[in-house]
Amino acid sequence: MTTNRFIKQAVRALRHESHSFTSSWVGQWFKWLAPGLSVKRWMLMSAGGVLLVSLGAAIWVKLTPVFYITQFASDVLETVTRVVPSYISGPLVLLAGILLIFWGQTRTFGSITEVLMPERNEELIDMLLTHRRLNRGAKIVAIGGGTGLSTLLRGMKKASANITAIVTVADDGGSSGRLRREIGVLPPGDIRNCIAALADEEKLLTELFQYRFKAGDGLVGHSFGNLFLTVLSEITGDFEQAIAASSKVLAVRGQVLPATLSDVKLWAELADGRRIEGESNITEAGGQIVHIGCIPDNPPAVPKAVNAIADADYIIVGPGSLYTSVIPNLLVPDIADAIAARRVPCVYVCNIMTQPGETDGYTVADHVRAIDRVCGRRLFDAVIIQKYSPSAKALLRYAQEKSYPVEFDAEAVMQLGRRVIRANIMIEDPETGYVRHDSHRLAKVLLKWFSRAGHL
Structure with missing residues (x-):
């Protein structure tokens, strides 16, 4: 009795997990149909391209291979419909085609996701939807x-x-004040804080930007971000360009300006x-x-x-x-x-x-x-x-x-x-x-x- 009860519980758990997985999978796919993503039009255009390529190839070879392929397909379909009624075989073939399309598209987007997001902390579609929403x-x-x-x-x-x-840019205390007096750069401290705050989930780079030296001659009290902005200002010759370059490194949402x-x-x-x-x-x-x-x-x-x-x-x-x-x-x-x-x-x-x-x-x-x-x-x-x-x-x-x-x-x-x-x-x-x-x-x-x- 205990074994049977355990098996029943396991089956129920598997059904629940299967249902949850299916719901999640279907939900993720429906997200690709969300308005404003600019994805559906390109998928339809790709399908149209496949049809045109097929038509062009058929015209090029004077339709001869196409005729035989069409004739063979017609014979196969006629045989199938004699064995299985059309009202059953038709929907089954249609479903098989849809599943193949979904499978191919899933593998395609999965391959793209593996390259762009190797850690897969977020689905590609979720990232695209978020990006679209924020940009609007x-x-x-x-x-x-x-x-x-x-x-x-x-x-x-x-x-x-x-x-x-x-x-x-009126700050003249702390690390910013020292850099301002010794090097003549505009105070980077407040700007550094804002760049780090707007960084797009770049946790490690943000921590690096905010890191403050605790030892070293002349380095104690300085933050890495302040020094980084100071060096970039020297290289670019422009404090505004230095801020823009730092913002790109940290994938900043928006812009920071003095x-x-x-x-x-x-x-x-x-x-x-x-x-x-x-x-x-x-x-x-x-x-x-x-x-x-x-x-x-x-x-x-x-x-x-x-x-x-x-x-x-x-x-x-x-x-x-x-x-x-x-x-x-x-x-x-x-x-x-x-x-x-x-x-x-x-x-x-x-x-x-x-x-x-x-x-x-x-x-x-x-x-x-x-x-x-x-x-x-x-x-x-x-x-x-x-x-x-x-x-x-x-x-x-x-x-x-x-x-x-x-x-x-x-x-x-x-x-x-x-x-x-x-x-x-x-x-x-x-x-x-x-x-x-x-x-x-x-x-x-x-x-x-x-x-x-x-x-x-």
């Missing part, structure tokens, strides 16, 4: 810098391949009268920022960045440090002018926490006013803010650094004429207590808002 995605421009912009890009790249990241190719240096006037120069020095000064600008004044924008904004369906400003990541891009007049000229959805992603020495005591409205003041006009329609407060552990952790949640002053924001989108877009590290924007949640909220505006 909205034209999105994201403006900012620091870790905030790369966090945003990591989520948005799953919705569209038509993403342009416009990145500040806001300007000028050697920009930030300055800030504080409430106590001090004037501080240098992006890293501004936050360390620990004062209230009253005015901010850059040297040289009115740097020219990278033309591709202006063109990307002019063609954009959707513009996203932030997230990132208000005065040292977001606003530096808007100090490039061509960038601000291009955004103002567009009549497409434009949203600002506000920071979750205040930043000591930069936005102490700032509310959501204060962030909005700071951008409006620098640009002299309204650039965005809505602002996205975190809905819930961080945990008590996180609040205590940040309070030690004199950082607090950005307060939502609803009435003040409404008076500024901005729509507010409140959502849970935060992720909290349970060990360190640090909070960050969650890439996927933020992207989901941004795309949902865009969709409601009727642009997807």
Whole structure:
């Protein structure tokens, strides 16, 4: 009895597996019939080509072999239909032909897949469908810098391949600052982060690009990506071309562009009268920022960045440090002018926490006013803010650094004429207590808002 029960269970399991395999196989084949893949037309054209070749060969040999082959086939079919009725033999032959076509096409696509995707982590048709969907995605421009912009890009790249990241080049701290002072290259750090964030699942290359040296004279603290971009800049003689070459190596979805190719240096006037120069020095000064600008004044924008904004369906400003990541891009007049000229959805992603020495005591409205003041006009329609407060552990952790949640002053924001989108877009590290924007949640909220505006 036990043996019989075991056999019955095994048979049921085999049937279930067979059914699942068949359903999966049929499902994969039907995907090839999906609209917009540009595959069906070429398959039909190939079939038409086979018929024309056969017809051409028949005409060339004056139809003699064709006549005998046709006569033989007719005799065979007549014999078959005498033994097996036509209403049975016809469908069987038809089914056999369809199975042969499917088998041949399966082996063909299987051979292609083995060459293009030896690890077979994803079916070829799934890869093609994803590629088609991403290439038809909205034209999105994201403006900012620091870790905030790369966090945003990591989520948005799953919705569209038509993403342009416009990145500040005002950074003068860390590895980027050293390379800027010693070699004269534009700071590559923020750009490196954005390139890595947009990389198309190239895990090993991304880790290599982000690798930071921990030993070696002159190498300690430098990331491989920064050095790579610096060397490419020397070879190509152009920082923009170096970024483009790096993007190809990492199979980047979209493009990463510096806001300007000028050697920009930030300055800030504080409430106590001090004037501080240098992006890293501004936050360390620990004062209230009253005015901010850059040297040289009115740097020219990278033309591709202006063109990307002019063609954009959707513009996203932030997230990132208000005065040292977001606003530096808007100090490039061509960038601000291009955004103002567009009549497409434009949203600002506000920071979750205040930043000591930069936005102490700032509310959501204060962030909005700071951008409006620098640009002299309204650039965005809505602002996205975190809905819930961080945990008590996180609040205590940040309070030690004199950082607090950005307060939502609803009435003040409404008076500024901005729509507010409140959502849970935060992720909290349970060990360190640090909070960050969650890439996927933020992207989901941004795309949902865009969709409601009727642009997807």
